[in-house]
Amino acid sequence: MALVPVRRDEPGASVSPAYWSEEAAGPTPTGQCVLDEPPKIKPFTNFGQTAIPHPQFPRRLGYKIGPINSIPTETLAHIFGCTLDDDDGDEFVRYPEDHYYEVCERAQDITDLMLVCKTWQNTILTFPSLWSRVTVGPKTTPRTMPPPFTRSKAALIKVYMLGESSEMLAFLDKHSRRLKAFHLEVPKGNDLTLVEKLRSPAPFLESLSLSFSYIGEANPKDGKLPLVFGGHMPRLTRLTLSPYRFTPSNGIRNLTHLRISDTVDLEQYYLSDLLDMLEANPNLEELDMHAASPALEDQRGVSRDVELPRLYIFSLSYHNWDQLRHIFWHLIIPKTTNLIIHDVLEDAGENVAAVFPPDASRIKNLSTITQISITHVYNYVDFVGVSDDRLSSFIQATSTRHFALEDEADVPYHNSTWLTLGHVIPLGQLRSIWVDTLLDKLSAAHVSIPVPVWNQVLPQLNALELLAIRGPATDNILTALLLLNGTTLRCPRLRSLSIYHDSQFSFMLLFNVLAMRLTHGSPLLELNVFVKEEEPPTKRKQELEILRAAQGTRVTLVYGAGVRYKPCIPPPLVCETEAGARYHPEFFHANQEFSSSSSSSPS
Numbered sequence: 362m363a364l365v366p367v368r369r370d371e372p373g374a375s376v377s378p379a380y381w382s383e384e385a386a387g388p389t390p391t392g393q394c395v396l397d398e399p400p401k402i403k404p405f406t407n408f409g410q411t412a413i414p415h416p417q418f419p420r421r422l423g424y425k426i427g428p429i430n431s432i433p434t435e436t437l438a439h440i441f442g443c444t445l446d447d448d449d450g451d452e453f454v455r456y457p458e459d460h461y462y463e464v465c466e467r468a469q470d471i472t473d474l475m476l477v478c479k480t481w482q483n484t485i486l487t488f489p490s491l492w493s494r495v496t497v498g499p500k501t502t503p504r505t506m507p508p509p510f511t512r513s514k515a516a517l518i519k520v521y522m523l524g525e526s527s528e529m530l531a532f533l534d535k536h537s538r539r540l541k542a543f544h545l546e547v548p549k550g551n552d553l554t555l556v557e558k559l560r561s562p563a564p565f566l567e568s569l570s571l572s573f574s575y576i577g578e579a580n581p582k583d584g585k586l587p588l589v590f591g592g593h594m595p596r597l598t599r600l601t602l603s604p605y606r607f608t609p610s611n612g613i614r615n616l617t618h619l620r621i622s623d624t625v626d627l628e629q630y631y632l633s634d635l636l637d638m639l640e641a642n643p644n645l646e647e648l649d650m651h652a653a654s655p656a657l658e659d660q661r662g663v664s665r666d667v668e669l670p671r672l673y674i675f676s677l678s679y680h681n682w683d684q685l686r687h688i689f690w691h692l693i694i695p696k697t698t699n700l701i702i703h704d705v706l707e708d709a710g711e712n713v714a715a716v717f718p719p720d721a722s723r724i725k726n727l728s729t730i731t732q733i734s735i736t737h738v739y740n741y742v743d744f745v746g747v748s749d750d751r752l753s754s755f756i757q758a759t760s761t762r763h764f765a766l767e768d769e770a771d772v773p774y775h776n777s778t779w780l781t782l783g784h785v786i787p788l789g790q791l792r793s794i795w796v797d798t799l800l801d802k803l804s805a806a807h808v809s810i811p812v813p814v815w816n817q818v819l820p821q822l823n824a825l826e827l828l829a830i831r832g833p834a835t836d837n838i839l840t841a842l843l844l845l846n847g848t849t850l851r852c853p854r855l856r857s858l859s860i861y862h863d864s865q866f867s868f869m870l871l872f873n874v875l876a877m878r879l880t881h882g883s884p885l886l887e888l889n890v891f892v893k894e895e896e897p898p899t900k901r902k903q904e905l906e907i908l909r910a911a912q913g914t915r916v917t918l919v920y921g922a923g924v925r926y927k928p929c930i931p932p933p934l935v936c937e938t939e940a941g942a943r944y945h946p947e948f949f950h951a952n953q954e955f956s957s958s959s960s961s962s963p964s
Contacts, residue, residue, distance in 0.1 A: 499524035562593035570601035654684035754933035799832030815841035
C-alpha cells in the first residue's frame with residue numbers, strides 16, 4: 362500500500378489537489394504512479410474538501426479523512442445551531458434593548474454561512490430551528506416580517522421586539538403557541554396596558570421580558586402587570602419586568618430567574634407585593650432588583666418571612682439602607698447565596714452592618730464567610746466576603762468613585778464598620794483579611810483606623826491565618842498585635858503577613874511582633890513587604906536584612922515603582938460565570954498581581 366496523488370482534473374476525481382489516497386501498489390486504472398515515499402505536502406487551499414495527511418506519518422500508512430460534505434446534514438445543522446444560538450437554554454435577558462441589537466447582528470451570521478457553499482445553503486434552509494430568532498423593529502408590520510419568521514415554519518421562535526406597535530403585538534398573539542421567548546423593549550413609552558394585546562396561551566414560553574423606559578411626568582402609578590397570555594405560561598422560568606410588578610393572579614409561579622427594576626416610582630407598590638411575588642416562586646435561583654424597593658410606609662403590619670432555598674445570586678442595586686434593611690427583615694437566604702449590593706443611594710447608614718436587621722441569622726450565607734477584603738473609599742467601604750469553598754459570598758460595591766470625592770473621609774463610618782462587623786460575620790472563623798486604607802492611589806490620602814478599634818477587633822480573630830495591609834495602617838495594627846489577651850497572643854494562628862505601599866512603617870514594631878510571636882511559640886512563617894520605591898534608603902535596607910535573618914520566618918522583599926498588588930482572597934466562583942460576571946464589582950477585577958522593577962529573593 363502506498364500514497365497516490367489524485368489530480369482534480371483527472372476523470373472521476375472530486376477531491377482537492379492536495380489530497381493523497383491509499384491505493385494498492387502497481388498501476389492504477391487512470392495510469393497514476395505509486396509513490397514509495399510520502400510526497401511533499403501542498404498547501405490546503407480548497408475549503409470544504411478532504412484533509413491532507415501529515416508528512417511525518419509512516420510510509421505506506423494510510424491517512425484518510427472524509428470531506429466535510431460527507432457530514433450528515435443533521436449533524437451540520439446542530440453545529441450551526443450551537444454557533445448561532447450559544448446561549449440557548451440559558452437565555453435570561455436583563456437588558457432587552459441591548460439584546461435586541463445583538464440578535465440583529467447574529468441574524469446576519471446565518472446569512473453569511475449560506476454563502477459558503479450550496480450544501481451549507483441547503484442545510485440552513487432545510488432546518489427551521491436555525492431561524493428561531495425573529496427581530497421585530499419599530500417599523501415592522503405583519504406584511505414585512507423578516508425572513509426568519511417564515512423560514513422557521515412551525516418551529517418554536519424567540520421574538521425580540523423594539524417599539525410599541527399594538528398591531529404587531531396582536532399579530533404575534535396569534536402565534537403565541539410558537540413562542541419560546543418573547544422580549545419587548547419600549548424605549549419611550551408609558552402605556553403599560555399595551556401588553557394586554559397578548560391574550561392567547563403561550564404553553565411553550567420559557568423566557569419573557571417586558572421593559573418600558575418612561576420619562577417625564579408620565580411615570581406609572583400602579584404598575585400592576587396585566588394578565589398576559591391569559592395567565593397560561595406553564596414553562597415560564599425567566600422573567601424581566603420594568604417597571605411592572607406582578608401578583609399570583611398572573612399565573613407566574615415557576616420562575617428560576619427574576620429581574621425587576623424601576624418599581625421604586627410606583628405609588629402603589631408595597632412590601633407585601635414584593636413578598637407575594639417571591640412567595641409564589643420559591644425555586645428562584647437568581648434575583649436581581651434594581652431600584653425595586655417597595656414603599657416604606659406599608660411595612661409595619663407585615664410579619665411573615667419568605668424563604669428562597671435555591672437562591673444562588675441575589676443582586677440589589679440603587680437602594681438606600683433603610684429599604685435594604687426592611688427587605689432583609691423578611692427574607693430567609695440559604696448558605697449558598699452570593700449576595701451582591703452595589704450602587705447604593707446617598708444615605709449610607711452608620712456602617713456596613715446597618716444594611717441588615719439586628720438579627721441577621723436569616724441571611725445564612727453570612728455565617729459561611731471565612732475570607733474578607735475591606736477597601737476604604739472615603740465615606741464608604743467596598744467589601745468582599747467569601748466562603749472557603751467560594752460557593753457563597755457577600756459583596757458590597759459602592760458607587761462613590763463615580764461622584765466627586767470629598768476632601769475628608771468620614772472616619773466614624775469606617776471605625777464603626779470594623780466595630781460592628783461581628784454583628785454580621787462571625788469574626789472567630791475568619792482565616793484571611795485584606796485591609797486597604799489608601800484612599801487615593803495618586804496621593805497620600807488615607808483612612809486612619811486608630812489602635813483602640815484594632816484592640817477590639819483583633820482579639821476576636823482566633824482563626825486568622827493570613828493578614829494583608831495596604832496603605833498607612835500598618836503601625837496601628839502592629840501595635841494592637843503586640844498586646845496580649847491575658848497571657849495568650851492575639852491572632853494565635855496568624856502565619857502570613859503582607860505589607861503593601863507603606864514605606865514608613867516602623868521597623869521596631871514589626872521586629873518586636875516577630876520576636877514576641879517566636880517567644881510564645883506562634884512565629885510568623887511568611888512576611889512579604891512590597892514598596893513602590895525604586896531603591897529603599899540604606900537604613901531601611903539594613904532593617905529589612907535584619908528581618909530577613911529573623912529565625913523561623915520566610916521573608917520576601919519586593920520594591921519598585923511598578924509594584925502592583927492583589928487581594929489575598931480569591932473571588933467567589935459565581936464571578937467566573939457569565940451570569941455572575943454581570944454583577945461582580947469592577948474594583949475586584951482591577952487588582953492585579955504585584956510586579957516590580959527590582960526584587961530580592963526570599964530567604
